[in-house]
Amino acid sequence: MVHIDILSLFPEMFQGPFGIGILKRAIDRKLVSISIHNIRDYTHDKHATVDDYPYGGGAGMILKPEPIFEAVESIKSDICRKQGVSDIDCYTLPIILLTPQGRLYSQHIAAELSTHRQMTLICGHYEGVDERVPEYLASDEISIGDYVLSGGELAAMVVVDAVVRLLPGVLGSQASLLEDSHVTGLLEYPQYTRPAVHRERSVPEVLLSGNHAQIAKWRREQAILRTLKRRPELLDKANLCSEERQLVERLSTSPGKSAGDKWSGQQLMEENS
Ligand code: SAH
Numbered sequence: 001m002v003h004i005d006i007l008s009l010f011p012e013m014f015q016g017p018f019g020i021g022i023l024k025r026a027i028d029r030k031l032v033s034i035s036i037h038n039i040r041d042y043t044h045d046k047h048a049t050v051d052d053y054p055y056g057g058g059a060g061m062i063l064k065p066e067p068i069f070e071a072v073e074s075i076k077s078d079i080c081r082k083q084g085v086s087d088i089d090c091y092t093l094p095i096i097l098l099t100p101q102g103r104l105y106s107q108h109i110a111a112e113l114s115t116h117r118q119m120t121l122i123c124g125h126y127e128g129v130d131e132r133v134p135e136y137l138a139s140d141e142i143s144i145g146d147y148v149l150s151g152g153e154l155a156a157m158v159v160v161d162a163v164v165r166l167l168p169g170v171l172g173s174q175a176s177l178l179e180d181s182h183v184t185g186l187l188e189y190p191q192y193t194r195p196a197v198h199r200e201r202s203v204p205e206v207l208l209s210g211n212h213a214q215i216a217k218w219r220r221e222q223a224i225l226r227t228l229k230r231r232p233e234l235l236d237k238a239n240l241c242s243e244e245r246q247l248v249e250r251l252s253t254s255p256g257k258s259a260g261d262k263w264s265g266q267q268l269m270e271e272n273s
Contacts, residue, residue, distance in 0.1 A: 002032045002116070002167060005075045006156050007068060008123040009050060011036040013153045023161060026170045034160065037075070042067035051126055060127030068122060068133050075120055090139030094119045097134050098152030098159070102141030105155075107182035109142065110162035121159065123152030179219075185238035187230060189222035220244075228252065 006014065014036050017023065026032045040048045043066075051061035072095060080088055094116055103109065113119060122129070122138060134141055144155045165171055181188040192203040206218045227234050228248055235248055 001030055002114075002164075003118040004032065004034045004160060004163075005118075005120040006034065006036045006123065006160075007039050007071050007121070008036060008151075008153055008156070009039050009063075009125050010123075010151065010153055011038050013151075014157065017157045017161070022170060023164055026164050026167065029169070031167050031169050032164050037071050039063070039067050039071055042070040042074070054127065058127075062127055063124055063129040063133075065130040065132045065137075068129065069137055072120060072122070072137055079118060092116075092118070094140050095122070095138050096120065096140045096142055096159070097122045097124070097129065097138040098144070098155040099124060099128070099134065099141050100143045100146070100148050101134075102143040104146075105142050105144045105159060105162075107162070107180075110159070111166060113159070114163045114166040121152075121156045123156050125151040182234075184223070185234060186223040186227045187234070189219040189226065224248065225251075 008014070014034075018027065018034060023032075027034065039050050043049055049064065050067055051063050054060070054062050076088055076093065079093060080086060094113070096119060098121060122133065142155070142159060144158045149155060166177065168174070171177060177183060179188055192207060196203050196208060204218070206214050209215070224235075224238075224240070224244060224247070227238065228251060232252065240248065
């Protein structure tokens with residue numbers, strides 16, 4: 001079982017997202033356990049002060065280092081006690097600060113985190129956290145995107161959700177993971193379900209053909225075409241065979257056909273046949 005500790009000023013925010021759907025099922029089936037710790041519980045003054053004014057002046061409040069250090073130390077010593085060891089390094093226990101200044105979260109990072117048996121996430125708030133937290137306590141800093149949230153809680157939920165669905169046994173079918181957008185380096189092909197005709201719009205015929213080789217070929221092409229059109233920069237790192245590379249080259253350099261804009265799936269199939 002994977003164990004995740006989360007430090008937050010607002011533990012109640014996690015109840016909804018962790019209490020339904022795939023995450024709840026993963027928790028119920030003991031594939032993951034998640035403990036939310038209130039940073040306020042690690043203060044010692046009578047007002048339970050977690051923040052203070054920034055040195056040097058400026059707007060907003062900064063989370064104080066002491067309660068965050070104490071909370072992480074208490075989590076660490078619990079883990080050490082349970083595992084019968086005297087200390088624990090950041091490979092065994094990544095300590096991740098959620099911050100807009102961190103490395104940009106991706107499927108690749110989610111996969112990397114999903115190999116750890118435990119991790120601790122720290123959610124900032126207000127104007128952020130005292131710099132000694134990222135400098136001397138956290139082993140990693142993660143941002144979920146180039147925008148500023150009011151707190152790290154939503155970011156922690158995003159990180160946890162993407163990690164948990166990768167854990168063995170969490171999704172009904174492991175196969176679905178292999179084709180997900182960003183897993184293959186491509187965006188996923190378009191998906192359809194019943195009815196075959198909705199408001200006079202039909203599902204692509206190939207999907208109804210029962211010809212699995214044709215379906216696989218169509219999906220692969222659609223995934224490439226869609227990635228070229230929406231996120232061409234992803235193709236640089238995608239795993240394409242030389243024919244597929246040539247096709248992409250052709251489509252992206254054809255005069256008047258910028259980044260696959262004017263190409264339909266049908267044209268792509270004709271091009272490729
Ligand atoms: N003044 C800070 C931002 C503070 S936002 C700065 O400019 O860097 C308050 C908190 O929200 C942060 O401490 C962080 O925990 C969280 N947060 C905000 N945006 C985030 C993002 N894009 N990814 C992850 N966490 C974020």
